[in-house]
Amino acid sequence: MTTRCGWCGTEPIYIEYHDTEWGVPEWDSRSLWEKLVLDGFQAGLSWITILRKRDAFREVFEGFDPERVALWGEREIALALQNPGIIRHRGKIQSTVRGAQLFLDIESSDGFSPWLWRFVDGAPIQNEWSEISQVPAATERSTAMSKALKKKGFNFCGPVICYAFMQAVGMVNDHTTDCHCHEPIRALSSG
Template identity: 50%
Template sequence: MTRNLIRCEWVGSDDRYKKYHDEEWGKPVYDDKKLFEFLLLEGFQAGLSWITVLKKRENFRKAFDNFDYNKIARYTSSKFESLLLNPGIIRNKLKIYSAPINAQKFINVQNEFVSFNNYLWNFVDTPICNHWKSIKEVPASTKLSDCISKDLKKRGFKFVGTTIIYAFLQAVGVVNDHTLICSFHPINQ
């Protein structure tokens, strides 16, 4: 018998959103390639809804070489031009131009910490599990996202403001913000 799932209020009815919520959001990620994917996508999401990015995720995957940060770090001007003309992605010039910068800075962090995973998870001992009753209680940023955002900016990353970084932390499971009524909150598992 399949139980009736109760999801966080933000999910809505789109099947992609449900799948993302159920299978990815809030689950700890330790793989550098996946971490870069979310960092890139969260930067593109700035000022837009996540569903907009989610609907274009596969187009982003194709356009950005399967989120291979080593390739993205070496993008040429002709690659930029093709990305600016690609209707399958968000064609914001500043966001597109930030991708190779962030890829280069990502590699720098890997060189310093052995992996971006080590860098990121060094900020917390274990994933933070919040106990929000409602989505209205979930903050847009925290002291943790402020700290990581400030450090990433100091390292030269772009589109890493505290709100973007908090969404990133939620996406990669550093922070679990499933609400208490959600079937995916650890108390309901």
């Protein structure tokens, strides 16, 4: 029997996400922005809700192309608000448009990926949690990331959201030590 992190559950979409994406180091700026947006939409909801709607989010937000989303106006926001395939929250949709503009600024000056990865000194942190109850909801690093993002003008990026983001994109390896993904993720991070 395959052992997975306790949060994973038994739903196939969650198992697939856990086994193939969660914790895998992501270095692509656009992919990091997409994940940050989706984590922002998760605020107040479960991740599986967002995961089930991810394809619709990708369609509505034009493949998470920041250059296109940055140009959105009220018409595009109104259309998104009518789409039942996504979370129809005006503030989060407007935040995504503003986030696209901010992404482009950071990408052109520092590179969005290097700017984010600096919060873990450019390399994944390898944790050794034996139980899911040991995994923190936020850390000093996620708090620092949250403050820096907010200072730039991002919304829906508190310390807990930032830590979930850091876990998902492999900035931290929070697979429990008994999980079958723990060591493969560690190996990805070192090579």
